[in-house]
Amino acid sequence: MQIHETAFVVSTYRSHHEEVSKDIYAKLWNNPSTDNLIPEIIENISKHEAVLHSIRNRFFYEQMRSFFLANNGGTLINFGSGFSMYQFLLNENVRTIEIDKTDIVAYKKEKVDLWTNEGKLPKRDIQYVSIDFTAHSKEEIVSSLKPYIKQGPIFILLEGVLFFLDLDTTNTLFKVFKELQQTGDQVGSVSYLPDIENTEVYRRLLHYFDANNNTNDPFMHQTIPHNFYENINGYFLKKISDEFELSKIYAPNMDITDRKEILNENLYILQKE
Numbered sequence: 001m002q003i004h005e006t007a008f009v010v011s012t013y014r015s016h017h018e019e020v021s022k023d024i025y026a027k028l029w030n031n032p033s034t035d036n037l038i039p040e041i042i043e044n045i046s047k048h049e050a051v052l053h054s055i056r057n058r059f060f061y062e063q064m065r066s067f068f069l070a071n072n073g074g075t076l077i078n079f080g081s082g083f084s085m086y087q088f089l090l091n092e093n094v095r096t097i098e099i100d101k102t103d104i105v106a107y108k109k110e111k112v113d114l115w116t117n118e119g120k121l122p123k124r125d126i127q128y129v130s131i132d133f134t135a136h137s138k139e140e141i142v143s144s145l146k147p148y149i150k151q152g153p154i155f156i157l158l159e160g161v162l163f164f165l166d167l168d169t170t171n172t173l174f175k176v177f178k179e180l181q182q183t184g185d186q187v188g189s190v191s192y193l194p195d196i197e198n199t200e201v202y203r204r205l206l207h208y209f210d211a212n213n214n215t216n217d218p219f220m221h222q223t224i225p226h227n228f229y230e231n232i233n234g235y236f237l238k239k240i241s242d243e244f245e246l247s248k249i250y251a252p253n254m255d256i257t258d259r260k261e262i263l264n265e266n267l268y269i270l271q272k273e
């Protein structure tokens with residue numbers, strides 16, 4: 001599987017549980033080749049993957065909605081934005097800067113422009129920036145983004161990306177965030193805890209990626225301890241949750257009873273000091 005295919009997969013997951021994700025636009029990205037991948041993933045890794053990704057989306061949607069309502073608008077900067085559609089669910093006083101690899105942002109812009117012209121999406125102020133996080137210094141990333149930032153406060157989202165990066169690139173990104181943000185601005189981030197490496201379900205995930213990595217796309221399968229977030233220079237950890245706990249609120253009817261049997265991701269909200 002190529003890394004960009006993972007963006008199609010998570011978007012399709014959100015469309016499978018619209019009542020949980022609240023993402024009524026995710027289904028626009030659905031396509032037959034992604035639909036063909038999903039039964040194999042569900043069968044080989046875990047049957048809960050679709051609802052867990054929908055829970056993750058719901059968490060960040062609620063966090064960003066409150067942030068932008070309280071601040072009467074602002075800017076969402078989505079690092080590794082894939083095909084996420086938050087900008088259309090948030091009010092129109094929120095500007096969005098979407099950052100991903102070149103092929104993803106080009107394809108996304110083309111489709112979003114088309115669907116907006118066709119009236120399938122509401123009009124929003126969106127800038128698209130193509131950056132490979134592994135190929136640039138902190139200074140280069142900051143200077144390519146600064147011209148696009150016209151209005152605070154800023155919510156930075158880093159969702160579904162850290163698994164694919166190494167620690168050096170991760171540290172660079174958090175230094176970039178510190179340069180871009182002001183006091184009170186927030187970051188939303190997602191990662192696995194290291195102890196997931198001892199679970200069968202995580203071993204099945206890695207095996208699936210290894211067996212299906214026919215393109216040699218580099219990916220790191222990074223896990224991150226809580227204390228990484230507790231010690232980020234310039235930020236304090238405002239909120240921490242995980243998909244297992246949130247499933248009790250957002251998807252109580254799903255049969256999720258054991259956190260060790262699911263790919264349980266941890267969700268963090270940091271605030272700039």
Ligand SMILES: C[S@@+](CC[C@H](N)C(=O)[O-])C[C@H]1O[C@@H](n2cnc3c(N)ncnc32)[C@H](O)[C@@H]1O
Pocket residue numbers: 003004006007010011079080081082083084099100101104131132133134158159160161164
């Ligand atoms: C699993 S998708 C998640 C997409 C979106 N954030 C979401 O949750 O729906 C991972 C995304 O990270 C992007 N990504 C991975 N490595 C990257 C890198 N080195 N530079 C820029 N984007 C990267 C991929 O292109 C892909 O769109």
